[in-house]
Amino acid sequence: MSTHHTLLEVEHLTMRFGGLTALSDLSLNVAAGQITSIIGPNGAGKTTFFNCLTGFYKPTEGAVRMHHPQHGALLLNEMPSYHVARKAGVVRTFQNIRLFPNMTVLENLIVAQHNALQTASRFSLAGLFGRAGYKAARQQALEKAEMWLTRLKLLDLADTAAGNLSYGTQRRIEIARALCVDPLLICLDEPAAGLNPRESAELNELLVYLSREHGKGVLLIEHDMNVVMRVSDHICVLNFGNKIAEGTPQQIQQDPNVIKAYLGEEETDEKVAA
Amino acid sequence: MSAYVPVHQGPGFAARIKDALAVAMLSLMLGIPMIGLHTVDSGGALSIATRWPWLALFVGIMFGGRLAMQFALDHFKLNKARRAQKRPAVRATRPWLKWLGYAVLGFSLVLPIAFSGNRYVVDTATTVLIYVMLGWGLNVVVGLAGLLDLGYVAFYAVGAYTYGLLSTHFGWGFWQTLPVAGALAATFGIILGWPTLRLRGDYLAIVTLGFGEIIRLILVNWTDFSGGPNGIGQIPRPTFFGLPFSPDTDTPTFATFFHIEYAAEHRVIFLYYVILALALLTNLFVSRLRKLPVGIAWEAVREDEVACKALGMNVTNIKLSAFAIGAMLGGFAGVFFAARQGFISPESFVFSESATILAIVVLGGMGSQLGVVVAAILLVLLPELGRDFSEYRMLLFGAAMILIMVWRPGGLIASREPTVKLNKGAQA
Amino acid sequence: MGQLIQQLINGLTLGAVYGLIALGYTMVYGIIGMINFAHGDIYMVAAIMAVTVLTLLGAAGITAVPLALLITLVVVILFTAIYGWSVERVAYRPLRNAPRLAPLISAIGMSIFLQNMVQLTQGARVKPIHALLPGGFELGTIDGFTVHLAYTQIMIIVVTVALLVLFTWLITRTSFGRQQRACEQDRTMTALLGINVDRTISYTFMLGAGLAAVAGVMVTVYYGVVDFSIGFVAGIKAFTAAVLGGIGSLPGAMLGGLIIGMIESFWSAYLSPEYKDVATFVLLILVLMFRPSGLLGRPEVEKV
Incomplete structure (x- = not known):
């Protein structure tokens, strides 16, 4: 792991909309040359997290720091959205294709x-x-x-x-x-949604290629566990804006908190195909 | 994606009649207070007059028109579902459009020679070309960058008054003023655009509308500066490289220099070629810009601003450049207008003028250069056909803007030529 | 001091009229997220109709002021609502899913069409009617200036307040209001719940037109002259009022209307009447620059 330097440091990120806390105190590191996945039930705050990273929302609290090989440490949360891609090399895709x-x-x-x-x-x-x-x-x-x-x-x-x-x-x-x-870091918001199994397999291969061959950091929001579990180096699980677990795919699959969040005691989320 | 169009038999005849009756009924209700009744001034007080036959005619036309339209739509199987899916995307390139473009260009070059005895034709063609130029300028803003500017005439006014004032007070010439006026209009564009371009489309539309009115009201009321409602008169006409067009023979003039008989047409024809040259330069400039990064970025901003931001593009600057370039072209056209008329007043820069230019862009097909030419010819020539027609001019513009948006949002010429193609390789 | 109070009264009256038109902008904006560019012209159509109906009533011998006024209001509201409905049906509904620019342009086309239609059918000349409600109260003389409160001014203020109360009730307390607010939030979801979205939008346009009709009738009675071109400037001012108050907010529209009315009235009296429209337009630009969500509106979060 130590060969992959940290690209993005998220520290105590909190985003509130009026009374609603969409993200609370989230900290996370994303490494270059690795695939980091953000998973969680619908409404867990995943896309909000992307919006905070890429300058579309100004986080209420916390910092997002990008370690750029040429420009040094850049605070993404203080940049206008177009600087995030232009200066910091962080580019995203959208859940509803744009x-x-x-x-x-x-x-x-x-x-x-x-x-x-x-x-x-x-x-x-x-x-x-x-x-x-x-x-x-x-x-x-x-x-x-x-x-x-x-x-x-x-x-x-x-x-x-x-x-x-x-x-x-x-x-x-x-x-x-x-x-x-x-980009140094590419953020993909549900890239596998609506893909057939063959396309999905090709996507897996592409993500691995980008991270291994090009050394890009890949940050992935995905519901398709076939993609997430196969390609991720690191997974972060969100639920109601809180990080409930973090680790390798094996660790996540066995984490009691994750199982509870997904399978739930009272509520079930049908979207998850484990 | 080929749209799936269900085989559509169309409702029966009875349903069609019922539908047309409903339209007729609605037309009757709309028509009673406006067509059926009107008030006339009879010696100081108003009295009511009626026009029931007209109303009956209107309702009849609406009934018949609706019926005919529905049958026509059935016939061409142009049902709503299909229309909704149609987008002005890249279509097969239509070579005849290119040839039409060359034909128009060729005709415009020989027009003053072909009609050399007919001053009226050359004059009208000059008016068409002013609108073509304005249309091309506004097309950058509305057609390419997707920013609805309802106050475009303000930049036209800036150009016209710049020349009017500089020439009458300081003796500036036409060619000297041209770049200054363009730069000034662009500056006005930036001053207006910088704070407002981050606004959403409809807010921007109304702010530009307000800006156009502010400029006009200042021109009307600031009499010391602009001459107020009386405007500025005796603006010098452009000279042929320093040679004036005048009947005098004391000083060298165009006629004496070339040893020809003085004729009033010389100036008319010269003015025609000046605006033709300006318009062609505008066309060259805009079509080159369109293929440059800035032009591609304009279109991208029109398509999806959020995506542009995510790709690291400074959307405000891109919009601002479109606004400034559109304003500059409007300013050039204004200088020419002032030089041609020799007289300008705020009357020429009212909202309906902005609306006319917008109608030209919308009708022609937003983003299409040739479409603007066709629409400008239509909109200038139709009112010339007769006095009756000119009374209905704005009414028809309004109706046409609605119909074009509903039926053919791409305009008369709706194809979009890609700015770059893979198989053709690199070309600037 | 006397003149100040007089301008306050005049501004209040003018503001009430702008507020009524602004309510129509705000309601339509609330439901479809777009400005109804033809709204100012709807108001003008109503004012012209009011002249026709009042002349007709005069010819028919119905001269009792309350009765004539009531009939005029009802008739003009009805016919104007039909115009409002038609505007939506022709210029907005076919373009529900079109790119944003399309309905904007069709609505501007509609505005140009209406204005020229009225000019052609009703003539371009100013239409004067004789005063229906002349006179008023003299509130006293302060610093040598006699302050007047005309009956028409009382009427305008009373009707406006009543309508504001009625519409606030309509939007917040009735089933229609709930449907309307639901469409505002999420049109697709509202349709899935079995609510006829098209109809709700149509009703909103008709209600907006009805309010513009009231404003049109009252302006006709108040000033006694109207013509085909009054819609353009009144439309922009009312729109400024709606934006100033916070578009989407009913009390905001009213507050915005009052502020615009006051500015216009005081500007004309103390500064320069020629530049009173410029003052409004500049205010509009300033508001949009510095506080686009208005005084009482909620800030918009960009949806990504």
């Missing part, structure tokens, strides 16, 4: 490289006059997009409108788009 539906798959991936391209185009001036520097940057962007499209088996669909494709394909596009930002 693509640019009328744009082609390739355009979706090019948009993701906006910041690099915009700088290369000297805020459009070099671009307008077709300067060589910009052309090279553009070529690079296309190559990167092509690489991820190939890796995610989307190459044939590159020039079709993203909104017209099937659910499972749209999920893959969203992941490919996030990867085009070159």
Whole structure:
């Protein structure tokens, strides 16, 4: 474990909406090159946690610290949401897919490289006059997009409108788009939802590839235990905004608190297919 | 995704009649207080007048129209479910559109020569081109970036008054003023946009509407500055590289320089080519921008702001750039307008002007450059066809905006050309 | 001092009218999350209808003021509600699931259509009616300024307060109000519970139009002149009132209306009448910049 340095440190994170405490005193470390999963029944605060990480919500208390190899320690909770991806290299996907539906798959991936391209185009001036520097940057962007499209088996669909494709394909596009930002940490919100078993197996393989081969940190919210238990290095279980357990898949499967939260004494959650 | 369309027989004839009767009944209720009755001024006091035959005609048209529409919809199997699923996505590229574009361009280049004896035609074509340019400018804001700007005419006014004031007070020329006015309009765009662009779409719409009115009210009331309701007159016309168009022969003029007979048309034709050049430059500029990162980002912001933020894009700056560039183009058009008319007053910058430009963008197909041209030609030419038509102009614009949104949200020309394609490789 | 009190009374009256129109904005916004851009024009349609009905009643010899007023109110409310219904049916319902920009544009189209329709069918000239409720109380003379309280002003304030109470009751205490608030929260879920969402939205538009109709009738009686263009500026001001008070909140709309009315009245009296509209628009921009949730509204949490 010690070979994987800590990428993200979450300290005493609390998020309240009026009287409702969606997250309370959550602390968690996410390592580079590893897959960390957040699981928990519906309404446990998982997506709220993502929103706090990625600047969409300002947490009521606590800190989220990103250890960036170049920029040092960055406090994500004090950044505007677009800085989280741009400066800290933390990119997320959404539970209800958010693509640019009328744009082609390739355009979706090019948009993701906006910041690099915009700088290369000297805020459009070099671009307008077709300067060589910009052309090279553009070529690079296309190559990167092509690489991820190939890796995610989307190459044939590159020039079709993203909104017209099937659910499972749209999920893959969203992941490919996030990867085009070159994230250090990629946060996936239920990437396996709506996938068939074959697609789900491919997703597992991709997640392992990203963490092992590319050394990216992967943070995963997932209900599909087939995915979670097979690929996770580390699992954190949330229930009603509290962390009730943390550990390896084996530890989690045997944890009495987790079993109680999922199978419950009074309430059962049907969503969980263990 | 090919939409599944259930085989649809359509309701029976009786149901159709019943439906049309309901529409007729509704039309009757709507029509009684507006068409059936009206008040006329009879010697100081109002009295009631009736127009029952008109009302009957209106109700009849609504009944027949509804019936015909329903049958037509059945015929083309365009039922609601299918319409709802239709999106202006990428479709097969339509080569004829490109050819239509070239044809329009070619025609616009030879138009003043073809109609050289007809000043009216060239004048009208100049008006069309002003609207085309305004349409292209607003298209950046509404069509590409998806920001509803209801006060676009304010930037047009900024351009026009900049030239009006600089030329009459300080003797600035047309070409000198052009960049200054563009920059000033863009600055106004940024001043308005910076605090308001983070607002949601409908708030932004109403704030821009208010901004347009503020500019107009200031122009009306600040008489020392803008001449008030009387406006600014005797604005110098653009010269041909320093050569004025005038009948004098004492100083070198366009006519004396080229040793031709002075004719009033020369200026008209020159103005036409100036706005044509400005419009073509605008088109080139906007279509290049669209393929640059900033242009792709505009469209992405229109599609999903939240996703843009998650990808590290500064949404406010992206919107601001669209707003500023749209404003700048409006400012250019304003300078030309002032130079062409020689006279400007707040009358020219009212809300209905903003609405007309918006109608051009919406009708043409948001984001489509050629669509704007087609819509501008339609909207300028239709009122020219007759006085009756011009009275109904705004009414028809309003109705067209509703109908286009309901039936064909993509506008007249709804295809979207991707900004980049994989198989074609890199191209700027 | 006398003039101050007079402006207070005038501002209160004006504010009550803006408040009534603002209630319509706020209710429609509450249920569909969109501004009804044609609302100002609905108010104008009502004012024009009020002129027609009052002229008609005058011709028919019904001159007893309370009776004439009552008939006018009922008739205008009914016909205006039909207009409200039609606006929703034509410009909003077909676009329920369309991108946000589409219903906005169709509603602006509707606003342009209504204004020009009235101009064409009823004429562009100002329509004057003779005073229905002339006179009022003299409240006394302070610092050489006689303060007047017109009967029409009393009428407007009383009717407005009554309607505010009625609508607060309607929204918070009745089954319709519960359905309405349910649609506001989650339209899909409300539909799943067997509530006819389309109908609830239609009723809301009709109620909003009804309130605009009351405002239209009262303005006609109060000022004695209307024309086809009054909807545009009144619409923006009422919208500003709704936003200032916190859009979605009924008392907020009323409070916003009163503030706008006061600002306008005092601005005209003490500063420059030419810039009174500019003052409102600037206020609108400032409110949206610094407190978009308004005075009494709840802040919006961005749903991700």
